[in-house]
Amino acid sequence: MPDTRIIRIEGVKGNLTDRDLAAIEEAGRIIREGGLVAFPTETVYGLGGDAFNPRSSSRIYAAKGRPSDNPLIVHIADVADLHRVALSIPDVAYELADRFWPGPLTMIFRKQEDLPRETTGGLDTVAVRLPSDPVARALIRASGGFVAAPSANLSGRPSPTSIRYVMEDLDGRVDAVIDGGDSLIGLESSILDLTSDVPMILRPGAVTKEDFLTVLKEVALDRTIYDDQSPEAPKAPGMKYRHYAPRGELTIVHGEPDRVVSYINERTGGTNEITGVIATDETGSRYHADVVKNIGSRNDEYGIAQNLYRILREMDDEGVDRIYSEDLGGSGIAQATMNRLLKAAGHKEVTV
Ligand code: TXA
Ligand code: MG
Numbered sequence: 001m002p003d004t005r006i007i008r009i010e011g012v013k014g015n016l017t018d019r020d021l022a023a024i025e026e027a028g029r030i031i032r033e034g035g036l037v038a039f040p041t042e043t044v045y046g047l048g049g050d051a052f053n054p055r056s057s058s059r060i061y062a063a064k065g066r067p068s069d070n071p072l073i074v075h076i077a078d079v080a081d082l083h084r085v086a087l088s089i090p091d092v093a094y095e096l097a098d099r100f101w102p103g104p105l106t107m108i109f110r111k112q113e114d115l116p117r118e119t120t121g122g123l124d125t126v127a128v129r130l131p132s133d134p135v136a137r138a139l140i141r142a143s144g145g146f147v148a149a150p151s152a153n154l155s156g157r158p159s160p161t162s163i164r165y166v167m168e169d170l171d172g173r174v175d176a177v178i179d180g181g182d183s184l185i186g187l188e189s190s191i192l193d194l195t196s197d198v199p200m201i202l203r204p205g206a207v208t209k210e211d212f213l214t215v216l217k218e219v220a221l222d223r224t225i226y227d228d229q230s231p232e233a234p235k236a237p238g239m240k241y242r243h244y245a246p247r248g249e250l251t252i253v254h255g256e257p258d259r260v261v262s263y264i265n266e267r268t269g270g271t272n273e274i275t276g277v278i279a280t281d282e283t284g285s286r287y288h289a290d291v292v293k294n295i296g297s298r299n300d301e302y303g304i305a306q307n308l309y310r311i312l313r314e315m316d317d318e319g320v321d322r323i324y325s326e327d328l329g330g331s332g333i334a335q336a337t338m339n340r341l342l343k344a345a346g347h348k349e350v351t352v
Contacts, residue, residue, distance in 0.1 A: 002035075005176040006163070009040075014134035021138065023178075028142020030175050031056070036063060038152040038166045039139050040180030041131040043104045043189050043205070044159035044309070045166045046075065046149030047174060048139065051085070054116035057148055063173040066155040070238045071121030072148040073106050073189075074128050077140040085115050085126050085146060093194055095215050102132035104189040104206040119148045121237060125195055135180045150238075151188060152177075158244045158309035158344070161186045165313055186306035187336050191236055196220070202236035204336040206305075225339055228347040239343075246312045248276065248320040250345040254327045255352040261286045263352040264324045276320035278311055280304075283326065291318050301334040308337055312344055 007023045009016065016024070027037045031050050036059055038047050047063060049056030051074045061068045074085050079097050082089060086109035093107055111126035120126050131137065140147045151159035154169040163179040170177070190205030192212065200220040201209060212219045224234040253260050261283055268275035268289035276291040284294040293311045296303035308328075315323050325345070329338035342349070 002172065002175050004167070004171050004174055006167075007176055007178045009135055009178065009180050016134060016138060020135075024135065024138045025142050027139055027176050027178060028144070031139075031143035031147060034059075035175040036060060036173075037139065037143075038170055038174050038177040039136055039149075040133055040178060040183065041075075041136045041149075042133045042184045043131070043187060044161055044183050044185075045152040045163070045177075046136070046147075047152040047170065048075070048143070048147040048149040050143060051075075051119050051146035051148035052114070052116065052144075054118035057116060057118035060148060060150065063170060064150060064153070064155050066150065068118070069121050070150075071123050071125075071127060072119050072150050074115070074119065074126055075136065075140050075147040075149050076128060076130050076145060077137040078145075079130065081145050082128060083112075085112050085128055086110065087112055090194055092199070092216065096192070096212075097130070099215055100207050100211070101130040102137065103130075104132075104185055105129065106189045106191045106203075108191065108193040108195055108202070110195060123237075125193075127191065129189055133180065133184075135178060139178065156245055158246070158312045159188055161306070161309050165310075168313075183306070185302075185333075186309060187333070187340060190336070192219075193235060200235065201225070202234065203239060204339050206333050206336065208332055208335065210332075226342065228342075244309070244312065244340050244344045245346070246320075246323060246344060247316050248274075248323045250323040250325060250348065252325050252327060252341060252345050252349040253352060254349060257283060257326075259352045260326055263350075264289070267324065268322075271322075273321040274319050276315050276318070276323040278315075278323065278325035278328075280326060280328075289324070291315065291320050295328065298330075301330055301332055301337070304328055305333045305337045308340060 106129040161183040190207040191203040275289040281297040
């Protein structure tokens with residue numbers, strides 16, 4: 001097991017210092033030589049290796065404990081590099097890139113022949129993202145331009161949104177981690193498949209269906225995203241796993257706020273289990289469970305998205321056996337929040 005080196009970024013708001021750049025250069029060398037480096041992006045932390053080195057991709061799967069049929073996202077730093085990993089790129093991809101890159105969008109294309117199948121989980125297609133985080137982009141360039149990176153968590157745990165959780169999961173399993181502070185968005189990128197006739201959203205994220213419709217005439221939604229009864233398998237292989245799961249059993253409670261509060265209070269009193277509630281600022285003080293976490297205000301869907309994974313992990317840290325969450329759905333990024341919450345709950349939900 002390697003000793004994991006921690007690299008702290010000194011520059012704030014993307015103004016990297018000379019020391020930062022030197023440290024990132026060094027981290028890039030580690031990746032070019034076949035090592036693994038966890039790094040910040042604006043969505044969640046990534047676990048990076050050289051996308052063109054099949055041994056690096058195999059090491060990523062091993063470090064995460066991830067099934068090797070679950071493909072990795074290839075991160076680039078310049079749109080001009082897209083054709084090095086993707087084939088038959090439609091014009092609309094460049095329009096989407098113009099509008100949403102750098103940023104929280106992953107697009108799926110047919111893959112270039114020489115990109116190893118270890119990186120694409122055996123598929124003929126490749127997922128590509130150009131992140132906006134300046135540390136991520138500097139690292140990608142220093143690594144030779146193509147960094148394969150899943151989220152930097154152990155398989156089955158929530159994606160990490162700060163270095164603390166990266167270390168909890170990957171200390172001793174990667175060569176270095178770069179600490180760039182808390183993730184700005186807190187949920188993984190939107191995934192859009194451009195290999196089907198009508199572009200299809202495979203994973204909702206900060207770039208929403210409404211955003212896509214400003215560029216595309218039509219966009220489809222993989223129906224397995226909100227519907228666990230669908231007989232189809234999700235088109236993004238990773239979406240089939242019960243991901244993002246806390247250890248405690250999680251139930252989502254839908255309904256009018258007063259009824260939700262009473263329903264949850266009835267079930268969190270007088271039990272030997274440690275109980276927890278994911279509440280909002282508006283309701284938090286009304287709950288009596290052992291652990292009550294306010295995820296943010298209902299008026300701030302970005303704040304709620306940013307806090308979700310941290311709160312799921314805190315429920316575990318505090319040993320909570322049974323967790324109830326309010327419905328966190330709504331428009332915009334709240335749809336992505338609700339998708340992750342449903343997955344964390346294994347679709348266990350009640351309406352009161
Ligand atoms: O925001 C993000 O996308 C983060 C940061 C680090 O960039 N990365 C991330 O990677 O969330 P990961 O590996 O945790 O999730 C990638 C998802 C998985 O569900 C995987 O199955 C899907 O993308 N995927 C990757 N390549 C694919 C492909 N060729 N076709 C369909 N789905 C693909
Ligand atoms: Mg992941």
